[in-house]
Amino acid sequence: MFHREGQKIILFSFCLVGISVILAHFFIDISWLKLTIQLIALVVMITILQFFRNPKRITVKNFNEILSPVDGKVVVIEEVFEKEFFKEKRKQVSIFMSPINVHVTRYPASGSITFSKYHPGKFLVAWHPKSSEENERTTVVIKTPKFGEILYRQIAGAMARRIVNYAEKGESVQQGDDAGFIKFGSRVDLFLPLDCQINVKLNQKVKGADTCIATFVDPNEKEEITY
Known part of the structure; x- marks a missing residue:
């Protein structure tokens, strides 16, 4: 579950990462460079997702x-x-x-x-x-x-x-x-x-x-x- 404040940046990042992976796959012939770019893109996406995570918390309300x-x-x-x-x-x-x-x-x-x-x-x-x-x-x-x-x-x-x-x-x-x-x-x-x-x-x-x-x-x- 992700926080609503991250919806736009997650969508933008997903599109950017997807484009980077596709371009690297079709236009870069050097295997190690292609893999490096794809891994960096994946790490960036994971970092953004974990930052905007919104874990559900069940709170037992207590006035004291x-x-x-x-x-x-x-x-x-x-x-x-x-x-x-x-x-x-x-x-x-x-x-x-x-x-x-x-x-x-x-x-x-x-x-x-x-x-x-x-x-x-x-x-x-x-x-x-x-x-x-x-x-x-x-x-x-x-x-x-x-x-x-x-x-x-x-x-x-x-x-x-x-x-x-x-x-x-x-x-x-x-x-x-x-x-x-x-x-x-x-x-x-x-x-x-x-x-x-x-x-x-x-x-x-x-x-x-x-x-x-x-x-x-x-x-x-x-x-x-x-x-």
């Missing part, structure tokens, strides 16, 4: 959990001051996606979209500390039943030149559903409440719509445990 919005590796876990929307301290969890990861973005929680904004910007490498504020990016805020408002940010990397965001202000969304796509290596930042429990570690590999990033902590239960 924030799931990973993407496949990748956790590169940041820290308390930061979120400047754009909350203007207060939040727990940030950042996930880096390499070109070989699935690049579908999925909603990390169920709720309603209260903010969705695109920002043009630079194309610094996705792990650069300033990429969250200076790179091309989209910011989406979901109002959830348990966590209140949470924010996720799609960030373009040095190779990513297009971010697709489906979130629209006012709509209701379901945890695990398709929220967009980022073409080539990139990053997604999550900004969560300070009182939630983070369940992942640095350098841990996570799976979109499957890995639990954070869980809700009931203030009353926490107070009972404390005393």
